[in-house]
Amino acid sequence: MTKLIDDLSAYGVDAKDVLERFVGDEELYRDCLMLFVNDNAFSELGSALECKDYTTAFEKAHLLKGVCANLGLAVLLEKICVLVETLRERKTEGLDEMYRAVIDSIEALRTILS
Amino acid sequence: MNYRRKVMIVDDSPVNRMIVSKILSDSFDVIEAENGLDALEILMNQAGSISLIILDIVMPVMDGYTFLESYSSIPQAGNIPVIVATQMDSEQDEVKALSAGAADFITKPYKPEVIRHRVANIIRMRENAAFINSIERDALTSLYTKEAFYTLAAEIIEHDPTNLFDIVCIDIENFHIVNDLYGEHEGDMLLCNIAQSLDAIVGSVGGIVSRFGGDVFAAILPVLDQLQWQEFVDEFQTKLKDQHIPSNVQVKYGIFRASDRSLSVRAMCDRAVQALSTIKGKYDVFHVYYDDEMGMRLKYELELASDMRRALSEQRFKVYYQPKYDLITEQIIGAEALVRWMHPEKGIISPAEFIPVFEANGFITQLDSFVWDTTCRDLRRWLDEGKKPMPVSVNVSRIDIYNESLPDILESIIHKYAIPINLLRLEITETAYVKNQQQLVRMVNRLKRHGFIIEMDDFGSGFSSLTMLSETPVDVIKLDMSLLANRYKSERSTSIIRFIINLADELGISVIAEGIETLDDLEYLKKLKCRYGQGFYFSKPLTADEYEKLMDAILMQPKDYLPKQAKTAIGSAAAEQSKGEMRSVVDAQGRQLDALTRLLHLSTFAEAAQKRLDECPDGNTLLVLNLDNFALVNENYGQKHCDDLLRSVAAFLHREFREDELISRVGSDEFAVFVSDGMPCESVCERMNGVCKRMIAQIGVSCSMGIALSEHLCAEFDVLYSNAVQAMREVKKTRKNGCAVYGKLGS
Numbered sequence: 034m035t036k037l038i039d040d041l042s043a044y045g046v047d048a049k050d051v052l053e054r055f056v057g058d059e060e061l062y063r064d065c066l067m068l069f070v071n072d073n074a075f076s077e078l079g080s081a082l083e084c085k086d087y088t089t090a091f092e093k094a095h096l097l098k099g100v101c102a103n104l105g106l107a108v109l110l111e112k113i114c115v116l117v118e119t120l121r122e123r124k125t126e127g128l129d130e131m132y133r134a135v136i137d138s139i140e141a142l143r144t145i146l147s
Numbered sequence: 148m149n150y151r152r153k154v155m156i157v158d159d160s161p162v163n164r165m166i167v168s169k170i171l172s173d174s175f176d177v178i179e180a181e182n183g184l185d186a187l188e189i190l191m192n193q194a195g196s197i198s199l200i201i202l203d204i205v206m207p208v209m210d211g212y213t214f215l216e217s218y219s220s221i222p223q224a225g226n227i228p229v230i231v232a233t234q235m236d237s238e239q240d241e242v243k244a245l246s247a248g249a250a251d252f253i254t255k256p257y258k259p260e261v262i263r264h265r266v267a268n269i270i271r272m273r274e275n276a277a278f279i280n281s282i283e284r285d286a287l288t289s290l291y292t293k294e295a296f297y298t299l300a301a302e303i304i305e306h307d308p309t310n311l312f313d314i315v316c317i318d319i320e321n322f323h324i325v326n327d328l329y330g331e332h333e334g335d336m337l338l339c340n341i342a343q344s345l346d347a348i349v350g351s352v353g354g355i356v357s358r359f360g361g362d363v364f365a366a367i368l369p370v371l372d373q374l375q376w377q378e379f380v381d382e383f384q385t386k387l388k389d390q391h392i393p394s395n396v397q398v399k400y401g402i403f404r405a406s407d408r409s410l411s412v413r414a415m416c417d418r419a420v421q422a423l424s425t426i427k428g429k430y431d432v433f434h435v436y437y438d439d440e441m442g443m444r445l446k447y448e449l450e451l452a453s454d455m456r457r458a459l460s461e462q463r464f465k466v467y468y469q470p471k472y473d474l475i476t477e478q479i480i481g482a483e484a485l486v487r488w489m490h491p492e493k494g495i496i497s498p499a500e501f502i503p504v505f506e507a508n509g510f511i512t513q514l515d516s517f518v519w520d521t522t523c524r525d526l527r528r529w530l531d532e533g534k535k536p537m538p539v540s541v542n543v544s545r546i547d548i549y550n551e552s553l554p555d556i557l558e559s560i561i562h563k564y565a566i567p568i569n570l571l572r573l574e575i576t577e578t579a580y581v582k583n584q585q586q587l588v589r590m591v592n593r594l595k596r597h598g599f600i601i602e603m604d605d606f607g608s609g610f611s612s613l614t615m616l617s618e619t620p621v622d623v624i625k626l627d628m629s630l631l632a633n634r635y636k637s638e639r640s641t642s643i644i645r646f647i648i649n650l651a652d653e654l655g656i657s658v659i660a661e662g663i664e665t666l667d668d669l670e671y672l673k674k675l676k677c678r679y680g681q682g683f684y685f686s687k688p689l690t691a692d693e694y695e696k697l698m699d700a701i702l703m704q705p706k707d708y709l710p711k712q713a714k715t716a717i718g719s720a721a722a723e724q725s726k727g728e729m730r731s732v733v734d735a736q737g738r739q740l741d742a743l744t745r746l747l748h749l750s751t752f753a754e755a756a757q758k759r760l761d762e763c764p765d766g767n768t769l770l771v772l773n774l775d776n777f778a779l780v781n782e783n784y785g786q787k788h789c790d791d792l793l794r795s796v797a798a799f800l801h802r803e804f805r806e807d808e809l810i811s812r813v814g815s816d817e818f819a820v821f822v823s824d825g826m827p828c829e830s831v832c833e834r835m836n837g838v839c840k841r842m843i844a845q846i847g848v849s850c851s852m853g854i855a856l857s858e859h860l861c862a863e864f865d866v867l868y869s870n871a872v873q874a875m876r877e878v879k880k881t882r883k884n885g886c887a888v889y890g891k892l893g894s
Contacts, residue, residue, distance in 0.1 A: 068162050072160075092207075099203075099255040102234065
């Protein structure tokens with residue numbers, strides 16, 4: 034498990050802060066991360082963007098943002114925040130790149146977890 | 148906090164739910180919901196056990212705001228505090244949530260210590276407030292409690308000496324129909340809505356309202372003129388209409404004008420309630436003012452209450468017996484014990500006057516015991532005098548039903564006088580059934596286990612669900628006279644009575660009609676196939692002496708009115724048959740047949756015959772044939788020959804009687820035939836003599852035949868059968884080879 038924590042720290046996670054939230058339960062934290070990377074909300078966000086359904090896109094991004102914050106994924110959080118704020122302001126410029134960045138970050142996390 | 152409180156987390160993200168669960172798991176039980184709708188469903192079932200809700204705002208299906216709007220209308224849920232989970236990015240959400248009724252908010256990412264403390268603090272605060280509130284506010288409707296109302300109304304009257312006030316008691320009559328139809332949960336919701344409407348209307352005229360309990364409310368209002376009052380009533384009626392309340396649910400108002408300010412509010416409320424009680428059940432009166440006559444009535448009732456104990460010790464209560472009759476034979480089959488009060492000044496007081504008073508003050512228990520004891524003492528005396536007393540039913544008040552030792556009390560009286568338990572029957576009032584069904588079913592079951600026979604009194608007077616009949620193991624129902632009195636007015640009541648009688652019949656329950664006053668009543672009930680009854684047409688309630696004389700005049704012990712007896716009679720005949728060791732088979736139509744002769748088995752035969760008798764009681768003939776000297780045939784020629792002979796008899800009977808007549812082998816050498824040809828007695832005899840002669844001629848064996856003819860007064864199979872057997876035995880004893888008709892022996 035320590036290796037995982039090390040890897041996550043390198044990924045930008047404040048491990049101490051996050052483990053406090055999980056009451057020191059590393060295993061639960063890992064389970065939650067697994068649930069998170071496999072969350073349908075990512076693909077739903079992708080298709081909503083594709084269909085230009087920005088209301089749904091905002092809801093999905095917003096949901097992911099909350100979970101992301103709780104999981105202490107600072108770098109990813111930053112990327113999702115950009116997306117959420119853009120959608121909140123009803124702008125459409127650069128959404129694809131922002132989404133790409135989120136997905137890349139998720140892929141990186143998935144690699145760490147596997 | 149001593150016990151673990153339950154917290155509900157409403158969030159569409161499983162990760163968030165897992166995190167909150169984890170954080171709270173040390174100190175709280177956690178229940179999870181995926182969205183607002185799920186959460187509402189959980190609240191419907193277990194609102195009472197949930198202490199706090201943590202709610203996400205953005206969710207699919209039903210979001211947090213919608214949830215906040217709807218959850219407080221669920222009974223017991225309105226007081227559950229909600230903490231909203233938001234993200235640090237939108238203060239707007241937080242303000243919106245707080246203004247929608249959220250108690251507080253937490254932000255993501257969650258800080259475990261903050262969450263734990265916030266949850267604990269809010270629960271503690273809310274519980275303290277709820278405790279203080281519960282003294283003043285009714286838990287279900289949030290209206291003032293009775294006690295709070297007494298205090299507040301007294302203050303209002305005291306602080307406003309110039310204005311006149313009315314104390315109004317408001318009863319939502321028949322509200323239990325809503326509970327019966329839609330369940331208690333729905334009923335509670337509706338009651339909450341009614342309370343809210345009432346609160347708004349009363350508030351608009353400057354009064355306050357409280358929930359007195361159940362579906363009764365009390366309000367204090369400044370005196371309204373007629374127009375204002377009508378507006379008040381109309382507005383409330385309109386609100387109720389909007390709630391889709393069944394139309395037989397009506398609002399009744401009892402009003403006391405508080406002109407005498409020295410009275411306590413409690414006393415004023417009592418008078419308003421009393422006024423209200425005078426219009427209960429009256430379809431066309433909706434409000435009534437308390438007046439002096441009601442005061443007199445109250446005084447009279449108080450007098451009765453103050454005299455009651457002395458009356459009991461001075462033996463001024465007398466037990467009367469009103470005979471019950473078999474409507475067809477017009478024979479007495481039992482009696483109901485009724486009580487009268489011989490008051491030294493007021494004369495004979497009817498139970499209708501004092502029973503409600505005694506039920507209200509609890510004295511009914513003692514009076515009931517007195518009646519049970521007196522009845523058993525009389526029964527004992529009749530037994531000692533060699534009379535054959537018939538069962539007497541006594542009333543068991545609904546108050547007695549709540550007495551856990553009721554079966555023991557009754558049993559001790561039975562033992563004290565050594566009365567067969569079958570002689571003392573218990574009448575339980577149907578109205579008692581509605582209020583607390585469980586308790587009643589439980590008590591009836593206990594009484595049944597002790598061996599008591601239960602009669603359900605006043606059936607049809609209250610709003611009782613008929614399904615109660617199948618749940619409560621009563622033996623007899625007594626049809627209420629009010630149903631009877633109404634019957635000329637509508638086809639409907641006739642259908643209801645017919646339905647009840649048929650249903651009772653299917654459930655194996657006897658029906659006794661009460662209040663038969665005229666020949667018309669009697670004919671009407673007979674037409675509906677009601678078998679038993681009581682009423683002034685037959686006899687008024689009699690003193691013990693008078694009833695004894697009536698009993699002495701009875702020569703033959705009448706048949707009991709319990710339906711099971713008739714059934715077991717057929718059963719015992721079938722048991723007799725089995726002694727002859729006959730194998731039976733079941734044919735394609737499900738009928739039981741004798742394996743040897745393929746004739747009907749007695750049980751199938753009896754059932755089919757009874758059905759024909761029910762359809763047409765007159766013009767049926769039952770024959771019982773016993774082969775003469777059959778034992779000799781068996782000894783001399785052996786089993787094989789016997790079997791052949793029996794088969795020939797069966798074939799012979801088939802030839803002699805039409806295809807559709809019923810033929811049965813009822814014993815090893817005994818047969819029965821049921822003929823419905825409507826022939827008069829002489830022709831039947833002639834025909835049967837012919838049958839006997841042809842039998843000898845065709846198969847060389849003679850028989851003794853008993854014949855019983857059905858008629859209107861005797862259309863029961865087991866009676867016919869035993870008559871026919873008796874006639875057959877007579878022939879066997881005297882001459883053999885021939886036939887005789889029951890009741891015309893020797894002819």
